[in-house]
Amino acid sequence: ATLFELISSLKAKGSKIAFDPNYRARLWSSQEDAKYWTDKAxxxxxxxxxxxxxxxxLFGHTNADEIFSYLADKQIEEIVMKNGAVGVHILRQQEQCIVPVERVEQVVDTTAAGDAFNGGYMAARLAGRKPVESASYGAKVAATVITYPGAIISGDAFTNHIPSL
Structure with a gap:
């Protein structure tokens, strides 16, 4: 409840809120509890x-259409659905597209793939890139991260593999 009070306060001051559910069943007392707080977020x-x-x-949704339909009444400006090797599905202003992800020859550790994608995507959007270009950039960041062990890699890895924004 305290977190949502803070979020409301920040939104009232003009902050934009990004949310990735990143559901892990073992971290919740029940699936119903997880659904409630996920929907609230x-x-x-x-x-x-x-x-x-x-x-x-969490919800039993099996494809992008089911997810987008479920989120339709939540008034989210931009939805960027990560779907593994299938690609990234983007829904923004009633327009939908799929952006292919980077193919990786040797995956070492996928621990931070989703967070790396999110960070790359948001960095590109904040740099003024459009959603499709931002998804491609986020995919490059994630593709780089999963070729190294652990969730945190050196900055040199990015310098050598990813163009700057």
Whole structure:
């Protein structure tokens, strides 16, 4: 409840809210509790990063259309759905597209793939890039991160593989 008071205060001051449900069943007392708080967070989000796997486990949604339909009444400005090797589905202002992800020859550790994508996407959007270009950039960031062990990699890895914004 305290978190949502803070979010409301920040939104009232003009902040934009991004949300990635990143559902992990073991971290919740029940699936119903997780659904309740996830829905509450979606209702506050301006930008949402639902994952296909998370939505399947939490809500039983099996495809992008089901996820977008579920989120339709939440008034989220931009929805960027991560769907593994299938690609990234973007819904913004009633327009939908799919952006292919980077192919990676040797995956070492996927621990931070989603967070890396989100960070790359938001960095590109804040740099003035359009959603499709931002998704491609986020995919490059994630593709770089998963070729290294652990969730945190050196900045040199990005310098060598990803063009600057």
């Amino acid at each position: 979606y209702a506050e989000a301006d930008l949402a990063f639902p994952g296909a796997d998370d939505h399947l486990m």
